[in-house]
Amino acid sequence: MPTVGTRLRATTQRLAEAGVPSPYHDAIVLIAHTLGLEPSYIRTAAARDDEWPPGADLDLLEARVTRRVDREPLQHITGKAYFRSLELQVGPGVFIPRPETEVVAGVAIAAAREALEMRGSVRVTDLCAGSGAIGISVATEVPEAQVSMVEASEEALVYLRLNARAQPADVRTRLRSVYGDARNCLRQFDSCADVVVTNPPYVPIDAVPRDPEVALHDPPQALYGLGNDGLEVPRAILDEAQRLLRVGGVVIMEHGDEQGPALRAYAESSEWWDDVRTLTDLNGRDRMLVATRVGV
Ligand SMILES: C[S@@+](CC[C@H](N)C(=O)[O-])C[C@H]1O[C@@H](n2cnc3c(N)ncnc32)[C@H](O)[C@@H]1O
Structure with a gap:
């Protein structure tokens, strides 16, 4: 036996x-x-x-x-992915959330808590929301946060809405899932955000990931950021974040470990950003751009 x-x-x-x-x-x-x-x-x-x-x-x-x-991803076989305190539904067509993004979400959560404390309310926008890993974490961990999540893929949107609906009523009612292009979504919002957080596609087109789980199963739209350096989409999203944020609001953008200087230089070249910084993940690698929206 x-x-x-x-x-x-x-x-x-x-x-x-x-x-x-x-x-x-x-x-x-x-x-x-x-x-x-x-x-x-x-x-x-x-x-x-x-x-x-x-x-x-x-x-x-x-x-x-x-x-x-x-080499089908484990999460596609079980249909589940774990992210911070969440169990999310995932499958073909949606990006599987990664552990390094948990740190990015943590920075957004801290910024949202600070805004809530200072202003008594907080609006957060998650651009390129995928399964909703970041946005739903913010709504779960910041009790009064109003969170909008923007996603351009219809396949991913199915999972985004499933995961938003699966939350307890008190979280679910503060989540909004928006179908749209994060580079051009301003008109879908009727007020300014305090925090914009995003994990956009940023892989350069010639840096095809080695693991079959990623190369064959993550949607290309979730991976490749276009342009020679993979930053064409992230730069356009940074420009849109500037339009979405109130003065004093904060943007947090995940990027690849070699893209910190280029994204910092781009933000610093704009008069709309101040206090531009690169933060690292738990492995000490450059992982995200953080900047504050200023008035000019
Ligand atoms: C790297 S994944 C991140 C997903 C999720 N935020 C996470 O961290 O797990 C990027 C996501 O952005 C979406 N996306 C790509 N280009 C977009 C665009 N222009 N506007 C909105 N979403 C976009 C992809 O479909 C994908 O779901």
Whole structure:
């Protein structure tokens, strides 16, 4: 009779042989997802070498492991991605939120809390919202924040709306999902934002990501920022952020680890931005531009 431990070891080995970056973790998640149990339970059951549960759907597990061996993202197979305190629905057509963006969301949350404290209300706009990872985190973690989320892909918008609707009523009612181009969306707003946060596409066209999970499964519109340096879309979004923000408002824009100086130079060349800074992620890499909108 197979045990949870033998099944976990065999699955881990198959994933490792396929070059999956974290085979043990992914094997646990796939087994837990198939058995409808928590990953922590699988770890414990494997350590105790419990018997494999009778009636568990082995064909389904096999099908899911094969998809992962073919380097389909784990999150597409489970349909879930975790971001800060959120469990988000994801699938083909929407960008899978990344851990480094949690730090970007954290900076937006801090800026929103500061604005709320100073002004008694706060409006936040998440441009290029994807699954809603950043915008929904802000609404969840800043109790009174009114959050608008702008997304240009119809496929991504389906997930954005699903995730917004899945929130508790008190959060859901403060979220607005807008279908539009973040480079030109001003007329869809009737008042100024205190904080604009964005994780735009910024990968240069010749820097095709190596991991098949990214290269084959993340939507190209979510990755490539156009122009030789991948910054054509981010620069246009920065210009729109300037129009969306009130004087004294803050923009926070995620970028690639080599794009800090170029984006800083662009912001500094404009009379509309002051206090232009680059902040790093948890690995110490340049990760986001922060700037304050000034009046001229
Ligand atoms: C890197 S993903 C970020 C998604 C999400 N904010 C996150 O951090 O997980 C970029 C997103 O921007 C969207 N997008 C690309 N160009 C856009 C544009 N011009 N206007 C609005 N959204 C755009 C893509 O469809 C994608 O969902």
